[in-house]
Amino acid sequence: MRFRRKQGRVGSGSNRSRRYPEEFKRDAVALVRSSGRAVTGAAREFGVSAEGLRNWVRRDRAGRGQGAPGELTTAEREELRRLRRQNREQAETIEVPRKAAVFFAKESGR
CATH class of the missing domain: 1.10.10.10 (Winged helix-like DNA-binding domain superfamily/Winged helix DNA-binding domain)
Incomplete structure (x- = not known):
């Protein structure tokens, strides 16, 4: 063949x-x-x-x-990849307000 x-x-x-x-x-x-x-x-x-x-x-x-x-099975690898991406997106969502709070805290201290 x-x-x-x-x-x-x-x-x-x-x-x-x-x-x-x-x-x-x-x-x-x-x-x-x-x-x-x-x-x-x-x-x-x-x-x-x-x-x-x-x-x-x-x-x-x-x-x-x-x-x-x-x-890991293929399905488990795909789920792990999806969960890591979701985790990264959530971490970025949390990071923006934190940075804004730090910025405004510095501004109000001047």
Whole structure:
């Protein structure tokens, strides 16, 4: 089975990174999972780095709740990202009145 990949250059020189479509990644991960093949052999067949494919497989396992103990699922990572953004926005909302209070306290002290 041969798969075609779309690749785009990111950066320059010999240290090029490639970006692959999600469908391509899913196909590669599905082949590794269903066939039980070694990641290195499957990576060679797909024309990707073994480490890259290993990361895709690891992310897929985590997304299914089958990752290593303590590893967050995809949904948990997304929720954590959302909560951190919300926390940052709330901290900024609190910071503005605090700075205004400090400014006016200095002004009234003159």
